[in-house]
Amino acid sequence: MIDTDDQTSIIAEVIPRANSKAICSSCNQPAPGYDQLASRMFEFIPIWNIPVFLKYSMRRVQCPSCGVKVEAVPWAQGKHSCCDVYRYYLSHWAKKLSWSDTAKSFNTSWDNVCRSVKWVVSYGLKHRDLSDVSAIGVDEVAYKKGHQYMTLIYQIDKGKKRLLGVIKDRTELALSGFFDDQGTAWCAKIKVVCSDMWKPYLNVIKSCLPNALNVLDRFHIVKKLTEAVDNTRREEARRLKEEGYEPILQKSRYSFLKRPENLTEKQQGKLNDVLQYDLKTNRAYLLKESFDGFWQYKSWHWARWYMRKWCTRAMRSKIEPMKKFVKMLRNHEDLLMNYFKAKKSYSSGIVEGLNLRINLSMRKAYGYKSFDLLKISLFHQLGELPEPEFTHRFC
Ligand SMILES: [Zn+2]
Structure with a gap:
């Protein structure tokens, strides 16, 4: 134990076994000694928040194939001043806490945490096995204000969901x-x-995945339909106000957006009130509710029959946002039917769930300065990456 002016720390001195041969860090073969460098400190996992260091004088070898090289040591790599196991430990905690909270909790720098996560993620990406992937999801996510999108690729096979790719842009x-x-x-x-x-x-x-059935996601269709109802409500509320009517649609937004079974008593009351009036919003809402029937079918023939009937009804409503939604459905009819052909087993619930976690980790990533760091953090959280092996598990 050593007390310096500002901090107490524990320093363990490491001495090479007598007559042990140093290992060349370039080719990993034992080699004759050359000289010894001045001692260095390697940061280890703190104990009761007291920093712990290994102190060691690195030897250099005269390697027959590589020349004069620094030796390889089992606890750290290259010029890194942190022990591997400490880097792994930091990155493990950085999954649960934000990077800056991790740094604070372990009395280390944000940079150290960042470098540790980078190291674990790059190990994982290098060693991951993608041979069992047969179903994937492709999704766009806004990651910055001003319509900056990234594309995420997930594995969505049964029993195996993970993030496979993060691409800037869409x-x-x-x-x-x-x-x-x-x-x-x-x-x-x-x-x-x-x-x-x-x-x-x-x-x-279509061009890169020749054997894949492209399924349009239920989640995205429902989202588009909900948006159509919301736009109808917004336009109508504005019109009513302009024409000097009672503001009946005010504060009704969530009554229309939420699933009926999720409404609070107050929202249900509001909805019942509004539904008494003859409004476009009500008709749009009822259309949306009746679209639910579409998802109940098993056979794509009957699903298509239902959809076409629904589309005709929606077109007759003369509600612009709903007509726009119908056009979109009609343009993608084949892909929509693929959802039923794939036996409805690849629903978006999966992607939706992953997206929630993505948003969460982006919020945690509040301090991320660049897209690259965001990417690393996403892989770290959602990539299910293999981790470096150690003799001891510290976490
Ligand atoms: Zn060598």
């Missing part, structure tokens, strides 16, 4: 780049892709 080029990297053999094994209706995605999926 262009054709960006997505096809990901598939090119995986190779044609990998792409040929993909049987199902869940996506939304973003045209560049549909194009790339």
